[in-house]
Amino acid sequence: MIYLDNAATSWPKPPEVIRAMADFLERCGGNPGRSGHRLSIEAGRAVYEARDAVAELFHVADPLRVIFTLNATHALNIAMCGLLRPGDRVITTGIEHNSVMRPLRALEREGVQLTVVPCRPDTTLDTAELARAAAPGTRLVVATHASNVTGALLPLLQISRIAHAAGALLLVDAAQTAGCVPLDVPALGVDLLAFSGHKSLLGPAGTGGLILGPDVDTGALQPLVRGGTGSRSEVQEQPEDLPDKFESGTPNGPGLAGLGAGVRYVLQRGVERIRGEEVAVTESLVHGLARIHGVTVHGPGDARERVGVVSFTVADMSVSEIGLRLDDEFGILSRVGLHCAPSAHRTLGTFPEGTVRFAPGLFTTRADIEAALRAVERIAQR
Amino acid sequence: MSAQGVVLFHTTSAALRAEKVAAKGGLSAKLIPTPRHLSSDCGISLCFDWPDKEKLAQALEAAKVPTAGIYPFEGT
Numbered sequence: 038m039i040y041l042d043n044a045a046t047s048w049p050k051p052p053e054v055i056r057a058m059a060d061f062l063e064r065c066g067g068n069p070g071r072s073g074h075r076l077s078i079e080a081g082r083a084v085y086e087a088r089d090a091v092a093e094l095f096h097v098a099d100p101l102r103v104i105f106t107l108n109a110t111h112a113l114n115i116a117m118c119g120l121l122r123p124g125d126r127v128i129t130t131g132i133e134h135n136s137v138m139r140p141l142r143a144l145e146r147e148g149v150q151l152t153v154v155p156c157r158p159d160t161t162l163d164t165a166e167l168a169r170a171a172a173p174g175t176r177l178v179v180a181t182h183a184s185n186v187t188g189a190l191l192p193l194l195q196i197s198r199i200a201h202a203a204g205a206l207l208l209v210d211a212a213q214t215a216g217c218v219p220l221d222v223p224a225l226g227v228d229l230l231a232f233s234g235h236k237s238l239l240g241p242a243g244t245g246g247l248i249l250g251p252d253v254d255t256g257a258l259q260p261l262v263r264g265g266t267g268s269r270s271e272v273q274e275q276p277e278d279l280p281d282k283f284e285s286g287t288p289n290g291p292g293l294a295g296l297g298a299g300v301r302y303v304l305q306r307g308v309e310r311i312r313g314e315e316v317a318v319t320e321s322l323v324h325g326l327a328r329i330h331g332v333t334v335h336g337p338g339d340a341r342e343r344v345g346v347v348s349f350t351v352a353d354m355s356v357s358e359i360g361l362r363l364d365d366e367f368g369i370l371s372r373v374g375l376h377c378a379p380s381a382h383r384t385l386g387t388f389p390e391g392t393v394r395f396a397p398g399l400f401t402t403r404a405d406i407e408a409a410l411r412a413v414e415r416i417a418q419r
Numbered sequence: 420m421s422a423q424g425v426v427l428f429h430t431t432s433a434a435l436r437a438e439k440v441a442a443k444g445g446l447s448a449k450l451i452p453t454p455r456h457l458s459s460d461c462g463i464s465l466c467f468d469w470p471d472k473e474k475l476a477q478a479l480e481a482a483k484v485p486t487a488g489i490y491p492f493e494g495t
Contacts, residue, residue: 070431073452073463081463085435099483101432267462268430278429278485 038368039405043398044185044213044346045372046235046242050299054239057083057298061291069290070267080290087297088280094238094300094308095230095248096221102249104283105293109212110136111261112231112247115283116208117141117179119258123148125176128205130162130191131155132184132381137210141179156384159337160189164199171203178205182214186381186392187336188319188346190218197226206253212236213344216303217311217399228253237311238303239399240296243289255279262286311399315345318397318406322347325410326395331417335385335392348376348385348392351417359393359416367412371395422469425451425492427458429485434463437484444478446471457490466492 040048061083067076069084084105092100106112117140121127127144129137131153145151154170156162162180171178178200183190193209200207206228211220215230216237222230227250234244249255260275264285269276276282303311320340327334331352337343351359360373374391375382382388395409428434434450441448448467457464467475469491479486 070462078450078463081431081435085432085439088432089436089439100436101430101485266430268428276429278433280432281430 038370039401039408040370041395041397041401041405041409042370042372043236043401044394044396047237047239047398049400050239050241050295051302053298053302054241054295058241058291058295061294065290068287071287083294083297084288084290087293087300090297090300090304091232091246091248094216094220094304096223097248098223098251101279102251104247104249104280105288106245106247107243107289108235108245109210109231109233110245112245113137113179113208113210114140115247115261116229116231116258117144117177118261120177120206121149124150126150126152126172126174127177127179128152128154128167128170128175129179130167130181131384132160132162132186132189132378133179133181134185134210134212135377135379136212137179137181138380153380158384158386159335160184160187160381160384161337161342162191162196164192164195167196168199171199171205173203175200175203175205177208178203179208179210181210181212182218182220183344183346184336184378184381185213185346186348186376186378186394187385188213188343188348189336190214190342190344193225193227201226213346216300216308217315217344219308219312222248222250234292234296234299237399238296239299241292244292244296247283249279255282258283260285306399314399315397316340318401318403319343319345319347321403322395322397322406322410325406326413329410329414329417332413335387345397347395348387349395349413350387350390350392351413354417354419356391356393359413362416363393363412367408369409369412423492424467424469424472424489425454425457426465426467426475426479426489427453427487428462428464429487431462433485434465436482437465437479437486440478440482440484441465441467441475444474446475446478448475454492457492458487
C-alpha cells in the first residue's frame with residue numbers, strides 16, 4: 038500500500054508519537070491543570086511541553102500565546118468569529134478552504150463586509166490585486182499559506198506588509214505548511230496562525246492550534262467556547278489569562294502529548310531539510326505526471342512555489358474512477374473531488390468535477406513515487 | 420532547611436512555564452498544590468527557597484511569565 042493522502046492527515050506517525058500517547062495514558066492519566074496532585078502535574082507538563090515545542094517551531098517568544106484547539110478549522114473559527122463584528126471589513130483570497138469560507142460567509146450574513154480577491158488560474162496570488170482591495174481600515178486579511186488543492190504557496194511576507202499598511206491583522210491558515218515549510222511567525226509579520234496537528238506536525242487527529250502574535254489585543258478577541266479552565270474558579274466570568282481564555286474544558290491530553298512528540302521529531306529532523314526533501318519529491322511527481330499522455334497537472338509548474346500537494350486530471354476520465362482504480366488495482370491511496378475547497382477548483386476550472394490529489398509525506402520514498410507514476414500511466418492508457 | 424517561598428499563578432500553563440524558567444536559571448523549585456490560605460485558584464504553585472526570591476522574580480519577569488504574587492510559605 039502506498040499512502041498519498043498526507044494533505045488530509047499524515048500517516049504513518051513516528052513511533053515516538055505513539056509512545057508519547059501511550060505513555061500519557063499509562064503514566065500521567067490525570068487531568069492537566071485541574072488538580073494539584075502529581076498525576077495532574079505530570080499531565081499538565083506533557084501539555085506544556087507540546088506548547089513549548091510549538092512555540093519553538095514557529096519562533097514564538099511566549100509559549101502562553103500558543104492556544105491548543107481540536108484542529109485548524111477550530112483555530113480559524115476562534116480567530117474569525119472572535120475578532121470580526123458587523124461593519125468590519127475582511128479580505129480573503131479566491132482559493133481558500135471551506136474552513137475559512139464557511140465562517141466568513143456566515144459572518145457576512147451578520148453584517149461583516151467580505152471581499153474575496155481572485156487568484157490567477159494556477160491558484161497563485163497577484164499581490165497587486167490584494168493591495169488594491171486592502172482599503173485603510175480593513176480589520177482582517179485571511180490567507181492560506183498553501184492551497185490544499187494545488188499546493189501553491191502564497192507570499193506571506195508581501196501579504197503581511199499589505200495587510201499592515203491597511204491597518205489590518207493577518208490570519209494565516211497554515212494547515213498545509215506547518216512542519217514542512219519554515220515558518221518564522223514574527224519575521225513574516227503573521228498576527229494569527231492557525232495550524233493543524235495531524236498533518237506535517239505528525240500528531241494525532243484532534244490536535245491543532247492558534248498562535249496569537251504580540252500585536253493581537255487578546256482582550257478584543259472573544260472566545261468561541263467558555264467554561265472551566267482550572268483557574269480563577271471563584272469567578273463566573275471567563276478569565277482573560279492566556280491560554281486559558283481560549284481553552285475551556287478538559288484538553289486532549291494524550292493527543293497533545295503525541296503532538297509534542299511529533300513537533301520534536303520535526304524539529305530534530307529540521308524543517309529546512311524536510312522542505313528540501315519535499316521539493317525534490319514534489320518535483321519528480323509533477324514532472325513525472327506531466328509526461329504522461331492525457332494528464333494535466335494543475336497549479337504552479339515550479340516545485341519551489343508549492344508544497345507536496347499535487348492535483349491532476351486525465352482527459353475524458355472521471356476522477357472518481359481514477360481514484361478507485363488507484364486504490365483497487367494498485368493499492369495507492371489518493372483523494373479525489375473538491376477537497377473542501379470549491380473556490381480553488383473554480384479558479385482552476387476543475388469545478389464541480391474536481392481533481393485527483395497526490396500528497397506525499399515525510400515517509401514517502403522515491404520508489405513509492407515511481408510506482409504511483411507507473412499506475413497513473415497504466416490507468417491513462419485505459 | 421531554609422525558609423520557603425511560593426509563587427502563585429492564574430493559569431497552570433504559567434506555573435509550568437515558570438518551573439522551566441527556574442530550572443534554566445539554576446534555581447531549585449518545585450510545583451505544589453496551591454496552598455488554600457493563599458489563593459482560591461485551583462491548581463498549582465511554584466515552591467522555592469526564599470533566599471532565591473529576587474533571582475527568581477527577575478527570571479520570571481524577564482521571561483514575561485505572569486504571576487499572581489510571591490509569598491513566604493511555611494512547609495508542606
